[in-house]
Amino acid sequence: MKRLTLAGTDIEAPEVVLGLMRIADKSDDEVRELLRTARDAGIDFVDHADVYGNELHGCERRFAEAMQLTPSERDALTIQTKCGIVKDGPYFDFSYEHIVESVHGSLEALGTDRIDVLLLHRPDALVEPEEVARAFDELHEAGKVRAFGVSNHTPRQVDLLRAHVRQPIVANQVQLSITHAPLVAQGVAANMQGQEQSITLDGGGIVDHCRLHDIALQAWSPFQAGFFTGVFLGSDEYPELNAAIDRLAAQYDVEPIAIAVAWITRIPGRTQVVLGTTTPARVAAAAAGSEVTLTRAEWYELFRAAGYTVP
Numbered sequence: 001m002k003r004l005t006l007a008g009t010d011i012e013a014p015e016v017v018l019g020l021m022r023i024a025d026k027s028d029d030e031v032r033e034l035l036r037t038a039r040d041a042g043i044d045f046v047d048h049a050d051v052y053g054n055e056l057h058g059c060e061r062r063f064a065e066a067m068q069l070t071p072s073e074r075d076a077l078t079i080q081t082k083c084g085i086v087k088d089g090p091y092f093d094f095s096y097e098h099i100v101e102s103v104h105g106s107l108e109a110l111g112t113d114r115i116d117v118l119l120l121h122r123p124d125a126l127v128e129p130e131e132v133a134r135a136f137d138e139l140h141e142a143g144k145v146r147a148f149g150v151s152n153h154t155p156r157q158v159d160l161l162r163a164h165v166r167q168p169i170v171a172n173q174v175q176l177s178i179t180h181a182p183l184v185a186q187g188v189a190a191n192m193q194g195q196e197q198s199i200t201l202d203g204g205g206i207v208d209h210c211r212l213h214d215i216a217l218q219a220w221s222p223f224q225a226g227f228f229t230g231v232f233l234g235s236d237e238y239p240e241l242n243a244a245i246d247r248l249a250a251q252y253d254v255e256p257i258a259i260a261v262a263w264i265t266r267i268p269g270r271t272q273v274v275l276g277t278t279t280p281a282r283v284a285a286a287a288a289g290s291e292v293t294l295t296r297a298e299w300y301e302l303f304r305a306a307g308y309t310v311p
């Protein structure tokens, strides 16, 4: 498993991390087996959010109750969680009060004294960056949060926060898979009239912005065809893509899921993949993708096979 440092911090992270959005109904044994498999594959970084689960902090609590981490086991794990979504509405809330209250709820549910990385989950149109800065300062100084980042943010939204927040923004977690790659595809067909792919959906240049500012690009839903529409792996809707994935999987002696991971990690910068599968064997197979370095020809072949244009 390749590793990277979250810029401006001493946090070392694997390229592939374990998302825990889907564990609400898993038993203690299932959660433990999932984590054990991940750890064996070099994944010591988990991704949570206050809103994951059937109730607020549900998945965080399920994780903590199942794992019963000892202090040394806790130290060996990097725990990332998110705040800023209010499910009842829904709406987004980056107020000082909401951020602080959410972190306290996460600390309690996770049964820990610190969150390693806190992400602002989805951009709040009513954000007051000074308030965010005040919340971050207080949480950081109290040792409750070690590092901060964002999710689903445009470059300008990140810059607005960076102008006010004193801590580095270490990550921007965005939806990214071979079949859902507008933030990569737009730049490949920049400025082409009549080409849908040229339309900027991401505020323009999230990938380059992350590289310029040493922000880790974390890819969520790495195997989903669209927005929770089912996986593209093995799907009849993507025959050409799956044929290419299967051929490369055989060539590199890995499972097809590893090729889907390798396509993402091949994107330069501090690129991470956030797995969502709760099937241990899939976690192990996906982790192997970190060791596969696709050639340019292979990477672009998958990109074209997913339906994107290379002009």
Ligand SMILES: NC(=O)c1ccc[n+]([C@@H]2O[C@H](COP(=O)([O-])OP(=O)(O)OC[C@H]3O[C@@H](n4cnc5c(N)ncnc54)[C@H](OP(=O)(O)O)[C@@H]3O)[C@@H](O)[C@H]2O)c1
Binding pocket: 018, 019, 020, 021, 022, 047, 048, 121, 151, 152, 173, 174, 219, 220, 221, 222, 223, 224, 228, 231, 233, 257, 274, 275, 276, 277, 278, 279, 282
């Ligand atoms: N920041 C954000 O806004 C945001 C949004 C969504 C998610 N996330 C994070 O990203 C993580 C990943 O998201 P995701 O769960 O949508 O991503 P994903 O890994 O692309 O999808 C996993 C889901 O696909 C299912 N699946 C079916 N066939 C599969 C196959 N062949 N290979 C792999 N999975 C297969 C899995 O089922 P099984 O569990 O039965 O294997 C699971 O339900 C989440 O856990 C969360 O931490 C962040």
